[in-house]
Amino acid sequence: MALANERLDHLKTVKLDRRLRKLFPDEPPKGIPTVPVRLAILSSSTVDHLLPSLRVGALRHGIWLGTQLGDYGQYAQELQDPAAAIHQYRPTCVLFAFDARHMLRGIDVTAGADEAEAWLEATVADLARHWQLGRQQFDCKVIQQTILPVFPTLFGNNEQRLPGSAAALLSRLNQRLRASADAHGIELLAIDEQATQDGLQTWYDPALWHRGKQEVHPNATPVYGDMLGRLLAAYQGRSRKCLVLDLDNTLWGGVIGDDGLTGILIGNGNSVGEAFIEFQSYARALSRRGIILAVCSKNDEKNALEPFEKHPEMVLKRNDIACFVANWSDKASNIREIAQRLNIGLDSLVFVDDNPFEREIVRRELPMVAVPEIPEDPALYSRVVAAAGYFEGVHLTAEDRERTAQYQATLQRNSLAATVTDLPSYLRSLEMRMVWTRFDTIGLQRIVQLVNKTNQFNLTTRRTTTEEVEHIIADPRSLSLQMRLIDRFGDNGIISIIAGSLAGGGGIGADLGGPQAGPGDIVLHTWLMSCRVLGRGVEQAALDLVIAEGKRLQARRLIGVYKPTPKNDMTRRLYAELGFAALEPEGDIERWVLQLDGAEPKPTSIQIIEG
Template identity: 45%
Template sequence: MLSDLAWLPPAPASIRDDFKALKAAATTPDAAFSDALTRVSLHRLDEGQLAKLAGIVGRVAGDLSPFSRVKLGLLGDGTLSLLASAIVGSGVRHGLLIDVVEGGYGSAVQDAADPSSALRAAGLDMALLALDHRLAGLDRAMPTAADAAAQVDAAFGRIRMIVDGMRADLKGPVLVQTLSTPVEPLFGSFDRVEPGSVFAMVEALNRRLAEWAREGGIVLVDTARLAASVGHERWDDPRHWHASKLGFSPDMIPVYADVVARTIGAIRGKAKKALVLDLDNTLWGGIIGDDGLDGIALGQGNATGEAFLAIQRLALELRARGVVLAVCSKNEDDAARLPFREHPDMLLREEHIAVFQANWTDKASNLKAIAETLNIGVDALVFLDDNPAERAQVRRELPLVGVPELPADPALYPRMLAAAGYFDTVALSEEDRLRADQYQANAQRAQMQAGASDMDSYLASLAMTCTIRPVDSISRPRVAQLINKSNQFNLTTRRYTEAEVAAAEADPQRHAVQIRLVDRFGDNGIISVLIADKGDADWTIDTWLMSCRVLGRRVQEAALAHLVAAAGTEGAERLIGHFVPSPKNRMVEDHYAKLGFTADGDLPDGGTRWVLDLADYTPPVLPMQVDDLFRTEERQAA
């Protein structure tokens, strides 16, 4: 099931004609081409079909909305050439146009160490290190625990050397695979106990890699977990290892490539944010409007009722890690809410649901309304529905919505949803865990705004407090996440790693701040980041981004007031802003003009330079309390 990408619908009979049409249109792509490309990618494609899709991607020049371009270096152990096209083809279904630059066979160390190598000179966004235990020095059992530890240290040291060499020329992170363990045991069940077994050494190395990823040094691609999920015997085909040094069976290439692509997508902010749930025969068995509260299948004591509890349990676990929950059901509203309110075995309750859409409108229209209420794009939604006709309608109308295929047996719904990887992440902060509550509060704000007589009274009623403070070690992971995910309200779309954010914090010639917003409905968390380069007369704004969920709240005016005060205190006379257009940030092309800046010519990268004379600036009266802790801490330090 998992190895076959069963959460995707089968490729249609027209797939060859679809590829031909896409190939013909690829040199002059438009919105229709983009939709068609997405629709084709959202099928169960085999290795050959992924290669054809990769060929089409290679014909597309320039940017193509809503995709993000990624230049990926591929280096590691064994044969890598069979993997590149599958990664490119799989990237399409995750909103990516990937260009893969391959390293030489067996030359990962050389490629990483040589500054003039093709990989290091390619201007890569990120790199993937694909490893195999048989070429990592972990292919033979060691006689003692000390010998085993030395082998693991050597293998880890080699990986570290490669990562450190590549990092100097990357715009983004290095992705490192975990190593799958061998099928063949040496000691039987004692393999896990005996430190000198190959199994134990590979596990020890994987633990080292996981700890490194936890510290932010790398991004993990958990191939070992994937191999265990599909079955090591299916994963590891010795014939292909001996013949071509391919680290796993060619049959596993599509699922491997999908995991790699979804990880890159998570880095680029493509992971989904909200799970939208159908109700009848999805969260419980039966139809609440016909069967009544006592007639639906839900709860302990029978297999079907427990299966639906498992679905709800997964939804709650996703919510606990920050995924927003919503309901989209063809139902009478009162009947739909009844199990949430009164069924004793129901795990999900109304307070867990950010938006509750139960009516007789078509599902695609309701999904658009849910996205609008949550202030997110439809591409951030996953829709879980047992009805194949409803799934087909949503896929046809809204191809950017994640819609997993579901089998007949509800016991398999959680596995299918989890296997699809819609909500995969490469980091998890405390702010991430609170995101579901934040979006739920946002929906309440939207309802309140709809009932307000004017915007000023609405903003005043929110009782907002805006807090501005330096970026620090605690906020750094979230700041880096925002820098790498924010696309729409992002003036330059420059990307920085956690290490680069840390360098900006420590650099006295850079001004790096985080901005939080709290209101009567709760804490929105860190919603804006500013990084400015200090000059004697001019401060140049390198990065200015803001979460779209606080648009219209005038936070940008508070941010500018802070920058003007900070720059003026250090003797600067002007602020310089750069707007660099991207496929997604058109909404802020007038940002500086609205704040009183004057256009001052074009930039080499196609952007515009803007200037604000501090002497001409008048601080605004804002509908919020502004706590500028940066200025407070700066005065205390002085």
């Protein structure tokens, strides 16, 4: 994984991939803390040269990737033929990678506006049918590669006025792809946008196309693989969550402690000052979409806060920063403190500092923290952070937009808790309300997001898909709960997801109950909580809801499942502490049972409200 994170060109990527495949030909190496992915690539051109970069790019983001390549141009037949190799492979993810010439078959430059529009609608509809077929056949995630804009213009600057031109059609097709992908819940691999940034000549060589039908240039394959790796990591909740920022010469020019408020360089009218404004604007935009911002600075705290509170040109304000640490301790220790205060893993952090000495210290002491190599020119800061793909997302929810406020409120609660000695009185003073509903379409994407990214308080770390959650919603015999916690400091958002299925009923995850589960038993295949609300009696309140739902479904027992992972040891004793009795373990899976007959709610400081 360390080698995969080096700056590798195509040839070095191929060498690393060969070595990996020789060392681990059949099974992934031990210790990779993610679910392996089996990727099937269905293409219309030559893509064999992409495979090493796909595997190494996934490993860079902590994913062990297996690949299966369909026959050249036979994707439609393979999807529908049960004897095809892809059906034996049973992919967990399918990538559709189509070349521009294949996509533009069946139309010519003389097409009028109506004909071009009809072609676009038919082409996008045909792609959607293949997406749906892939999902139905394999119950897997589907990714669609956008189309490279390889054709020269025929009409010049106003190419859109020639409806049948290949360049104009591809531009419109990529627009339609984006809308259709959103409508169908499909993720895109946006190589058209990347080629626009890098230059088309970096991604495409007509000579290679005509010689070997290679559309993606070998030199671009490491970037292609990294883009897919980011997406797969985001599916598994491995995107970074927090941007940790230095201050002096990172958010402004100069040293606040020496230059003072009027001496630091930030603001309009100066090219360097405007570059710092742009980077601050980028950081604030990240926070608006759900990335936590923190400050780690070697400074007196009073001096460090002054620009946020008093400088008129500052884009970032104090309330944009969820955790502010400014002192004279070493930055590795302070970054540990930030992670502890926010209750997130160090592997969730990205640290940006203009000082190469500080970057190297953090890399050495905290190798799990991402530390991009920042250039000297602040005008390039935003581009470097964005290009690394640390914050890749798949779904954006309303709660993502409120994350900074939620973490600030958590720090307030923790600060108050540190001053009290009577815990029950403190919990009552929070005036907590747990608002619950069963799974619904309104919370669908947030449910999928939480299940796929929660690792610590997650009893099985079983991942899910949009289709699975839709199935649970539609199944009246499924147990499903989503819980939101509100207190006097604010709304914590959705803090727990619990789902279960009746044993023997063919429901989602019921097989995890093992041989001990029988008729009338509900198997709790998914139970996760936000770590920031632990220690408040939420676990017991959640169990009270599960008991009530189990009785409503006329179940006789609850079967709790615990499957240990490198990160979820904190949940090992949950079922025992909640009064479940241990069943005989099977391999590394523990199962626990609670009789519903006679089980009653226990008093907590939390008011439970059905939403």
